[in-house]
Amino acid sequence: MLDFITWTADPVWFHIGPLAIRWYSLAFMVGFLVGYEIEARIYRHEGAPERWLGILLMWTVAGTIIGARLGHVFFYEWDMYKHNPISILYVWHGGLASHGGTIGIIIGVILYSLITTKRNPLWTFDRLVIPVALVGGLIRLGNLMNSEIFGHATTLPWGFMFLRSREWNELYYGQACHPTQIYEALCYFSLFAVLMWMYWKKNAEERTGLIFGVFLTGIFLPRFLIEFIKNDQVDFEATMALNMGQWLSIPFVLIGIGLVIYAMRRPRIRIDFPDRFADEDEKPRKKNK
Template sequence: MPPLEINQLAIVFPAIDPVALQIGPLSVHWYGIGYVVSILLGWWFARLLVSTPRLWPEGGAPFGKEDLDDFLTWAVIGIIAGGRLGYVLFYNLGYYLSNPLQIPAVWDGGMSFHGGALGTIVAMMLFARSRGFTAFSLLDVIATASCFGMFLVRIANFINSELWGRTTDVAWGVIFPNGGPEPRHPSQLYESFLEGAVLFAVLNLLIWKYGKLKSPGFIGGAWVLGYGVARIIVEFFRQPDAHLGYLAGDWLTMGMVLSIPMLLIGVWGMATASQRSVWRTQRPETS
């Protein structure tokens, strides 16, 4: 199909300002709003899960709303520190070795989802250990709540006209203002749908209908597996980072390489969940 005909069928990127609100010198971006709203929604949903006794083994959840309130700060630190470090190590190490003072400059962009996930998991392990319950149960709750972030932040990526997909001739291809004249897959919206909406629906089915919070690590494993599958699928449509390109042929990307181990880890987490207790040590006596 000739390029002109493709462009006639494509969707021109809507004129959405990445800045949602301007107050004097202060610019509030949709991307930042996505993070804040998703953290608040995730916090609310996590509190809902721990306050529903029938979802847990006899005696209820091993941690309460107050524990989640305390963990929120740990989670934010894990997301930011892990996400930035992951981006530096996995996606642009050469640049940051030459410009080490730019490593803390998160305001200039550059965050890795895989790094943020690892940072949050480390925060969970440390926090759960300090409170005496298994990190797997905390992972189950936080993983499900994180779907709000994957849904909203990917939409913000679309608004920012970043992380767009490969060129395409499908009718819903979008001509991004900084993506050249050819239409591209709106891969940000694909990710928002698969990693956010679909994964959230699957996890909630496992939680509310099948009671899988009673098996620590099952929901967390399902989330790791589900995200890995969704990300690998989307990588076939997403344009790889310009400074990395394809790692092999015209299909293998860094996103795929980082997601493949998630498949194995997710299956392991689900397969071994029935062997765990929600308490890392003996449950404390209650008065």
């Protein structure tokens, strides 16, 4: 008889009176705090104004939460929410979509670039997506703590039995399932390491759009493939050749590949790295030849 992993983790970290602090919320908080520090190091390295950081954080947090919520509402369960629109605000009941979060961040960065930096949005994307990859991995660990978004039944020795999950008890009781949250988390953490290496060791930011292109491909191609062994999130996906997550991933993968090709065909932009925050909104300086 195979020994599988019995998963009984409590999704709540601790309580403050009636308020439950969940591991999923902690993953978001830690991700944004660590991400802010990484972004601050990058901005200082390139001599960007420090005040841009707080503004970028606000746009990113708002874009992530609003986009992820609306993505879930419109991509997956509009038939339910259209009858009770006020419930869209009940984010504590769950229901966030990573594709919607990505779209929200893209819109936020474009507005941030137009209003604050006055630079090509790709400048921000190339720097922001580095910590975003880390946040994505942490959020998938939050999904693991919630015993949600797991995969089909498996006989592999690392299969998980999600005893706290109603879905698992109804569909797979007694069977182990793919811990797809861990698969995705490992992909995203690996991507984070690659992007850090590209930025700090290879100066890939000097090829506009390259880091962003690698990010989009590295996030959504694994997502597309892992979806083949994940359970459908909503019933209507059962009739689809590819599920909603896969259809939504395809455009991002194509855009990512296109950005990589675009970046590699253009000349490298040589940039000075003063290792200090700018005193004013100044453009990056080219290296002296």
